[in-house]
Amino acid sequence: MTDLHTAHDQQGGQEPAWDFEAMYQGREVAFGADDRRTDLIPWQLDAPQPLVVELEAAGEITGPVLECGCGLGDNALFLAGRGHEVTAFDAAPSAIERSRAKAVAAGSPVTFMVADATDLHASGVPGGFRTVVDSAMLHCLDADQRRAYLAGLRQVCAPGARLHVLCFRGELAAHLKMPAATDERSLREALRDDWTIRRMESRHYTTGLTHQAWQKLAPAVSGASEQDDLVAVDENGRVLLPFWQITAELT
Numbered sequence: 001m002t003d004l005h006t007a008h009d010q011q012g013g014q015e016p017a018w019d020f021e022a023m024y025q026g027r028e029v030a031f032g033a034d035d036r037r038t039d040l041i042p043w044q045l046d047a048p049q050p051l052v053v054e055l056e057a058a059g060e061i062t063g064p065v066l067e068c069g070c071g072l073g074d075n076a077l078f079l080a081g082r083g084h085e086v087t088a089f090d091a092a093p094s095a096i097e098r099s100r101a102k103a104v105a106a107g108s109p110v111t112f113m114v115a116d117a118t119d120l121h122a123s124g125v126p127g128g129f130r131t132v133v134d135s136a137m138l139h140c141l142d143a144d145q146r147r148a149y150l151a152g153l154r155q156v157c158a159p160g161a162r163l164h165v166l167c168f169r170g171e172l173a174a175h176l177k178m179p180a181a182t183d184e185r186s187l188r189e190a191l192r193d194d195w196t197i198r199r200m201e202s203r204h205y206t207t208g209l210t211h212q213a214w215q216k217l218a219p220a221v222s223g224a225s226e227q228d229d230l231v232a233v234d235e236n237g238r239v240l241l242p243f244w245q246i247t248a249e250l251t
């Protein structure tokens with residue numbers, strides 16, 4: 001299994017770039033531009049991601065569903081609540097522990113497991129999935145990890161399975177360090193071998209951050225233009241970030 005911590009240690013420093021396990025343990029970690037520190041979990045909504053709700057309402061989710069990098073489990077719990085059979089995994093044990101506790105409290109049948117997206121087989125992820133949901137995990141992987149992940153999904157998916165990805169747009173690189181490029185061409189190339197892209201649209205991913213918290217966490221890095229302030233805010237004061245919404249079918 002890939003060591004999530006060293007895999008993301010792009011800076012070669014003492015602390016990993018994105019230490020998800022520490023974040024889920026509630027510790028303050030370096031995140032965002034210039035290694036600013038935070039104890040916030042920017043994607044924590046305590047509710048499903050609105051784009052996932054939209055996909056489900058549009059009939060674009062068919063079980064059995066695999067959620068990759070499920071974080072605090074709210075998407076998986078929502079999808080199970082809509083009657084889908086759901087397996088959800090994350091590499092951070094504390095995320096899975098917290099998700100399982102929510103499932104028990106809600107009486108939800110979601111199977112939560114600790115697994116590494118870059119080695120699904122060794123992680124014991126079962127097979128036969130007809131829909132895969134990846135909400136903000138793909139962009140956490142570097143180019144080699146993306147290749148291993150996207151090829152590995154083939155082994156656990158049913159023929160013709162559908163993959164829904166929500167992924168940072170490249171412009172966010174002016175605010176946040178990323179392990180690999182998230183421009184349209186790089187993402188199309190990453191998917192090309194195993195997946196046929198049916199949709200690639202610019203959308204907004206809802207975070208749990210206020211505008212003030214976002215500005216503290218991720219001010220435009222020096223040299224970036226004023227126009228790099230791409231952030232919108234929803235009616236609840238939550239920051240919306242520019243994301244790709246990609247839907248692909250197993251080739």
Ligand SMILES: C[S@@+](CC[C@H](N)C(=O)[O-])C[C@H]1O[C@@H](n2cnc3c(N)ncnc32)[C@H](O)[C@@H]1O
Pocket residue numbers: 002004020021043044049068069070071072089090091092095115116117118134135136137140141
């Ligand atoms: C930005 S968070 C998104 C969480 C959740 N999907 C959401 O949208 O709220 C990315 C998640 O991917 C997980 N992750 C990153 N690399 C991973 C890997 N190689 N295998 C499994 N999970 C991974 C992290 O632990 C983290 O929970």
